[in-house]
Amino acid sequence: MRIYVALTFITSFVSPCGLFAQHSYLPSDIDDGRRIYETSCGTCHGAFGDAVPGIDLGRGQFRRAKSDEDLVRIIRSGIRDTTMPPFNFNESQATMVVAYLRNMTAMPVDRNAPIEVLGPPGDATRGKVIFEGKGKCLTCHWTNGAGNITGPDLSSLNGGRGRRSPAELRRSLLEPNAEVRPENRTIRVVTKSGATSTGNLLNQDTDTIQLLDPKLGLASFMKADLKEFELVPSPMPSFKGLLTDQESADVISYLLSLK
Numbered sequence: 715m716r717i718y719v720a721l722t723f724i725t726s727f728v729s730p731c732g733l734f735a736q737h738s739y740l741p742s743d744i745d746d747g748r749r750i751y752e753t754s755c756g757t758c759h760g761a762f763g764d765a766v767p768g769i770d771l772g773r774g775q776f777r778r779a780k781s782d783e784d785l786v787r788i789i790r791s792g793i794r795d796t797t798m799p800p801f802n803f804n805e806s807q808a809t810m811v812v813a814y815l816r817n818m819t820a821m822p823v824d825r826n827a828p829i830e831v832l833g834p835p836g837d838a839t840r841g842k843v844i845f846e847g848k849g850k851c852l853t854c855h856w857t858n859g860a861g862n863i864t865g866p867d868l869s870s871l872n873g874g875r876g877r878r879s880p881a882e883l884r885r886s887l888l889e890p891n892a893e894v895r896p897e898n899r900t901i902r903v904v905t906k907s908g909a910t911s912t913g914n915l916l917n918q919d920t921d922t923i924q925l926l927d928p929k930l931g932l933a934s935f936m937k938a939d940l941k942e943f944e945l946v947p948s949p950m951p952s953f954k955g956l957l958t959d960q961e962s963a964d965v966i967s968y969l970l971s972l973k
């Protein structure tokens with residue numbers, strides 16, 4: 715029961731403006747849904763879900779769907795006599811896509827980010843010095859084989875579809891809590907016997923949950939043993955005011971240079 719309450723909290727945290735009754739979705743499902751969306755849906759509906767006129771998938775603007783169940787059905791059956799095709803997804807895959815649609819606007823895509831928001835041109839070599847020194851980024855981040863696992867591995871940000879734009883990196887640096895990616899969310903659990911663990915939610919199934927706790931390493935819990943399960947704000951500090959505009963630009967250039 716407590717778990718259910720906490721999961722509802724995740725959804726309200728992620729999408730405060732739901733238009734009709736919504737379900738609670740796990741960060742990992744939202745992220746899997748994003749991957750499916752990008753490969754199967756984005757070509758027609760666009761990266762922001764608003765490319766088909768009259769439909770805005772990320773903002774709950776639908777012509778036909780009234781509930782999450784309707785969305786699952788439409789995805790699996792398509793819409794007859796239109797170009798919306800049926801997808802050969804099982805119920806759980808279609809549900810992941812819906813989890814993403816319901817949280818799409820909370821994902822870090824900044825469609826209006828003007829280019830000047832980026833500030834002065836950065837220098838990756840100076841950025842590396844700040845990253846390893848004054849910025850203390852390695853106290854939390856794992857990068858090129860060194861550092862810590864409290865935060866995500868930053869050397870993997872430049873590959874493939876998940877590639878972060880300079881504007882997104884800048885926002886992560888200056889306003890870390892503005893938009894935290896589902897896969898980077900920090901979860902805190904308390905067991906019935908009072909043990910606590912805080913870390914990145916790695917995985918879960920119906921009975922168990924696994925966190926990557928920087929102190930304990932990989933920690934696995936039986937859900938039945940948990941008293942609490944909650945989302946906590948990002949431990950990443952804002953570097954607004956701590957780094958000058960030039961220093962932020964240098965760090966961003968360094969992040970963009972990582973492989």
Ligand code: HEC
Pocket residue numbers: 750751754755756757758759766769775776777778779785788789793796797798799801811
């Ligand atoms: C080949 C183009 C195409 C692809 C690919 C596609 N769609 Fe669609 N989709 C459409 C069109 C066009 C409509 C509008 C149909 C109509 O109502 O005339 C639509 C309608 C919808 C609707 C109904 C919205 C409403 O108004 O109720 C949903 C939900 C939807 N699509 C989700 C998806 C998802 C999720 C995917 C990927 C798994 C996807 N679509 C892939 C073209 C596409």
Ligand code: HEC
Pocket residue numbers: 845849850851852853854855864865866868871878883886887890891893894895898899900948949950951953965969
């Ligand atoms: C106290 C720990 C801590 C420190 C220090 C820290 N970070 Fe983070 N960082 C995190 C955590 C945890 C996340 C994941 C949650 C989030 O996105 O806010 C994160 C997220 C990020 C992201 C977004 C990653 C993504 O997947 O898009 C970037 C970029 C980033 N940090 C860069 C930096 C840089 C650069 C520094 C140093 C100037 C730094 N961080 C210092 C903990 C930290």
